Amino acid sequence: MNKTLQERKEIAFARGQANAAAVYVDRAQGSEVWDIEGKRYVDFGAGIAVLNTGHNHPKVKAAVQAQLEKFSHTCFVLTPYEGAVSLVEKLNAMAPGNTPKKSILVTTGAEAVENCVKIARAYTGRPGIIAFNGSFHGRTNMTMGLTGKVNPYKVGFGPFPNDIFHVAYPNAYHGISVEQSIEELKARFVCDIEASRVAAIIVEPVQGEGGFYRAPVEFLQALREICDQHGILLIVDEIQTGYGRTGKMFCHEYAGIEADLMTSAKGIAGGFPLAAVVGKADIMDAPIPGGLGGTYAGSPIACAAGLAVLDAIEEEQLCNRALKVGETFMEHLTALKAEYPDLVGDVRNLGSMIAMELVKDGDVNKPNPELTKALSAKAIESGLILLSCGVRGNVIRFLPALTIEIDLIDEGMAILKRSLKSLL
Structure with missing residues (x-):
């Protein structure tokens, strides 16, 4: 069969x-x-x-069944519901760092990355985005542009958006040191785009599709310092690394840094389509009302599942x-x-x-x-x-x-x- x-x-x-x-x-x-x-x-x-x-998971299954008895969809940007608010309150509280946070809910990881770029450009007024070789950020046109792997994700789909630049990701097994990666990043500011035009740097704390290579703690800390120096936002893509996968709720906790924007998806809702962008409140508020959203963004069923997932992670x-x-x-x-x-x-x-x-x-x-x-x-x-x-x-x-x-x-x-x- x-x-x-x-x-x-x-x-x-x-x-x-x-x-x-x-x-x-x-x-x-x-x-x-x-x-x-x-x-x-x-x-x-x-x-x-x-x-x-x-x-x-029994908790997820029960939560979804209970929500389905009430309603399956109203569109959060039209008539919202408590489940989404409760979930976002928890996400804001969990996000690493002491700066007040706000969030948005969307449907997929790629959509979360897309919205990070939108928010970063709205906040900084700058166009440029720097990503890393071997990265994977999604299959939409923007996220393909950010992805640092051609086959099969980018073959035949160009041209991609402008003002995206790639830098070597540190990889001790393949002989790429933290120092080499940082020097290459600095060279981009000299050769390709001045730092004052860069809105954000996006990084996976452990590369997913790229091969499960971990970003050294000192590398993430150096990125944080460079971003602070030049007024660049640091986007940490926690889509595959988040929700307890690496032993911390979010992987960049190991580096002791605070992201300006963070994506979350995959493990967030136990198999139901849901993703989020969590960021510093003043940055998240840069887009005007109506500038962020989506028909299925923050599905009530997925939010119910998401709350149950958090309960399971804590209790177990x-x-x-x-x-x-x-x-x-x-x-x-x-x-x-x-x-x-x-x-x-x-x-x-x-x-x-x-x-x-x-x-x-x-x-x-x-x-x-x-x-x-x-x-x-x-x-x-x-x-x-x-x-x-x-x-x-x-x-x-x-x-x-x-x-x-x-x-x-x-x-x-x-x-x-x-x-x-x-x-x-």
Whole structure:
């Protein structure tokens, strides 16, 4: 039946909206998924970091059912509702830093990034935005322009907006130091756009699609200083790193900095479409009334789910749980690296944002995207949902639910090891 549905899908859907695996889901619970043929899978992807609380968390399910009994939609910018206000109050209180905060709710991560650019330009009166090589910020025209990875996100879609510039992201494994990245940023102010015309710098504290590389603490602190020096806003993209994923509610807490604007999405609502921009109140108030919004922005059902997610994170201590999950994965991956040093070039994590980089001959300069692709396919065939990423296409990323049971991690890693061995 999976095969039949995939054939129908390929006829009905544009090829650009591809799917990684021909696995059509029937039901899911926690960190397990069953397809329409009854086959069970251990889920190490969590809907690409969306289901931090797992599939069908009881609190989320109950909150959504209760809201659906009341109403499903009115449009918040027309006739608002308490659930959205309560959620935004909590977001403002949680955001790192002591400056008073305000927020907006939207529908997707890309929409949140787009609105950050709008807000930054409205506040500063400047056009320029600086992003980083290897970054991913979305698939809209503006966010594609910001994204620092061409294939497949930007192929054939240009031209992109003007006044966007990219800088090398620090990456010790690939020999790019913090100092090199900062010097390249400063060179942009000399060669491409003067600092006085830059509205914002946008950065992921851990790159997602780029390969799960962490921005060093001193790098984020240096960006904060440069932004303060030149009147530039610092946008921290926490779409994939937020909501407990890295062991903190928001990843840039590790650096002890305060963002001017922060995006949040993915894990925010347990699988329901919701995203947010949280920022310093005076900056957030720069656009005029009506300048921000959207028909489905802050869906009442998604807001109900979002409030339930926050309850679950607090009651189940999921930030601490993310650290434990990450440690368990790293025990397995470190052993795998020791067993296959010529293939596993690096393993790394920050909480439950975990990666394994595959190479040839143990050489960082010889990426192995072929093995990465084959391993992802073999794992899914064997009952394990895996994701890949990386500018070079050679990184396996692990994004388990923060609620995943340890025995399911062990089961999934056993499948991974068997799958790798079978390909050699």
